[in-house]
Amino acid sequence: MVNGRSRLLGEVGGHVTLLEWLRSAGYTGSKEGCAEGECGACAVLVARPDGESRSRWTAINACLVPAAGLDQQEIVTAEGLGRPTALHPVQAEMATRGGSQCGYCTPGFVCSMASEFYRADRRPTGRIEPAPSAEPNGGARRAVRDPGVESADDPAAPGSAPDHEHGPNGFDLHALSGNLCRCTGYRPIRDAAYALGAPADDDPLQVRLQRPAPEPAPTRISSGQGDFARPVTLSEALTLLADHPTARLVAGSTDWGVELNIRHARTELTIAIDRLAELRELNVSDDFIDIGAALSLSEVERGLAGRIPLLAELFPQFASRLIRNGATLGGNLGTGSPIGDSSPALLALDASLVLARADGERTVRLADYFTGYRESIKEPDELIRSIRIPRPLAPVTAFHKIAKRRFDDISSVAVAFALWLEPGEPGRQMVTDLKIGLGGVAAIPLRAFGTEAALIGKPWDAAAVAVAAEVLGGEGTPMGDHRASAPYRAATLRTSLLKFFAHHQSPNRTEVTA
Structure with missing residues (x-):
């Protein structure tokens, strides 16, 4: 279903991306810029579940996902948001505030x-009023703070720090991360985002959210563009994988794409596992937190709601x-990548993986x-079912990502800390346990066991930390490349x-226990 119209997907195969299919079907608003x-x-936009009875419009990169994976799903492209004679509110604000120049992005x-x-x-966090330059139809609006409303998202609220990443209308500017523009300098785009009000009650796309998202459809396509299969159950997927151990497993397809x-x-053969119910569970018990391997990071972030502070800092x-x-x-x-950002954090959390195959789990x-390098003990006929994090969690954690850009960049070095302290001599704290995960400093993500041993049982003071820092600088076998030199990585x-x-x-630190 594209923009409310049923379209024949055809024999697209596993190698045809959604972007390729859309453009070949005439939906040329979607562009290819980087292809990665x-x-x-x-x-x-795709309709995804938001609980059992509602949907959520979720933005994804069409250049990465296989078109076959959207069999019997619902997609909205830019062409489906509005019409030239009746622009969607987002389109109207972008036009009114000069958020588009060349128009490619x-x-x-x-x-x-x-x-x-x-x-x-x-x-x-404030009221929305028409701007002086508003068109007669009221399409252009501006956000004005209500003096009676105080919020952490409101930079003018007493006692709150300035927040340049959330608008008075509650718009999270990070929703636009991953969208690049060479023309506008972004300010007009931000202004358009911060001027948006709430969707009208009779907005068709808003009304659509009141119904469940489409169920995943069992799919099997044989094509010269590669076979594609979407099994219905985990058991079916594991049997298929046992018969085709060289098949490519795809969830978000952000790496394979x-x-x-x-x-x-x-x-x-491409096997889609992103909608398997058995891989989409999030379970919290007294002893551990089990995170389904096919939950998207956004879904994990919402589901955890800050329960694991280290992951909340990572996301x-x-x-x-x-x-x-x-x-x-x-x-x-x-993927086994040595620079995957989740690995250092999960190593510091002492996580385990539940690996499933047709004849059982381990x-x-x-x-x-x-x-x-990009190798693991996972057998070809196994897949990761869930990530298991033991509880209680460390009370003091931190995630340090060193990259050339603050957001949306590949790490040069990533370090995660999970620290347990207990009172020792008067005025001193002792390190009772410490786990440090490292990424970008060896052919594999690794634990800094030497540094952990250098601090466990020692006082948590500047002298002991300085000695351990020298040990940490020697952990791993960093290489030099275009992102960072080996000496820089060691110094970091x-x-x-x-x-x-x-x-x-x-004295201003915040410590969270869970």
Whole structure:
């Protein structure tokens, strides 16, 4: 279903991306810019579950996902948001405020902005009034703070810090992360986002959210563009994988999509596991938190709601919102990349992986999972069912991502800390346990066991930390490349521990226990 109209998908195969299919079907608003999920020009909306009875319009990169994976699903492109004679509110604001110049990126921005526009829990922190330059139809509006409303999202509220990433209308500017524009300098785009009011009650796309999202459809396509299968159950998927151990498992396809587009990789069979119910559970008990491997990062973030502070710190720094709407922890770990941002955090949390195959399951510690560059102990006929994090959680944690950009960038070095302290001598605290996860400093993500041993049982003071920082600088075997030199990476490891200690000693620090 595209823009409310049923379309024949055809024998597209596993190698045809949604973007390719859309453009071939005449929906040319979606553009190809980077073909690897970094520019957002291809963004579209898909209807995804929001509880059992509602839907959520979710923005994704059409250039990465296989078109076959959208069999019997609902898609909205920029063409489906409004008409030339009746612009959608997002389109009207972008036009009124000069948010589009060459227009190449605009359809993607509009779709990402619309996803946030329809977010059910978006709440204004001030009132919305027509701007002086508003058109007669009231399409242009501006946000004005209500003096009687105080909010952490309101930079003018007494006692609150300035927040340049949320509008008075509750719009989260991070919803546009992963969308690039070379023309406008972004300010007019931000102004358009911050001027949006609430969707009208009779807005068709708003009304659509009151119904459940489409169920995943069992799909099997044989094509010269690669076979594609969407099994209905985990058991069926594991049987299929046992019969085809070289098949490519796809959830968000944020890694495999790049391989298809940039490296022209191909596979005989693509198995979609993103909607398998058994891989989409989030269970919290007294002993552990189990995170389904096929839940998108955005779904995990919403589901955890800050229960794991270390992951809450990681999520905003993991790629972009567009990527997080598709990417999964299972996929990030399954690729075995030494620079996957989730690995250091999960190593510090002492996570384990539940691996499933046709004849049973086994649980392995993440610290023992990686065996070489993009290699692991996972067998070809196994998949990651869930990520298991033991409780109680460390009371003091931090995630340091060192990259050239603050957001939406690949790490040069990533370091995660999980620290337990107990009172020792008067005025001193002792380190009773410490786990440190590292990424970007070896062929595999790794635990800094040497540094942990250097601090456990020692006082948590500047002298002990300085000694341990030198040990941390020697962990791993960092290489030099275009992102960072080997000496820089080693120096970053040393200073990361010093920074962690300094922040913990700060009187303004916030410590969370769970």
